Amino acid sequence: MRTRVLEVAVPVAIARGQAKEAESLADEMIAMSRNRARTPSISLDVGEAYLDKARALAAEGRATEAQDAARQARPVLAAALGDANAWTREAEQLAGGTPVASQAPRPSVCEVAQAAL
DSSP, X not given: OHHHHXXXXXXXXXXXXXXXXXXXXXXXXXXXXXXXOSSGGGOHHHHHHHHHHHHHHHHTTOHHHHHHHHHHHHHHHHHHHOTTSHHHHHHHHHHTTOOOSSOOOOOOHHHHHHHHO
């Protein structure tokens, strides 16, 4: 339940200009998601948590650290959602140091199911 709250709280904190708080919440989300995941390397929740951390760090102007977090998110999101998914592409952009104009919406249940097939 707490993880679901964090999925909303991190983007809200970024939108409010509270990037440091968003980073702290993303760190909590990473720890919880990794602990709960059977296979963290393919867990959508783990990938989302690292992507949220990358977003928070980018909002703080900490580009190198944002790139590192995005590099951690990208392979996990690709495994969970596929290379063509908007979150995977966003992580790839952030990992390359390209600013992202807006965050992609959360993948739908259909997108997640299709990627799993």
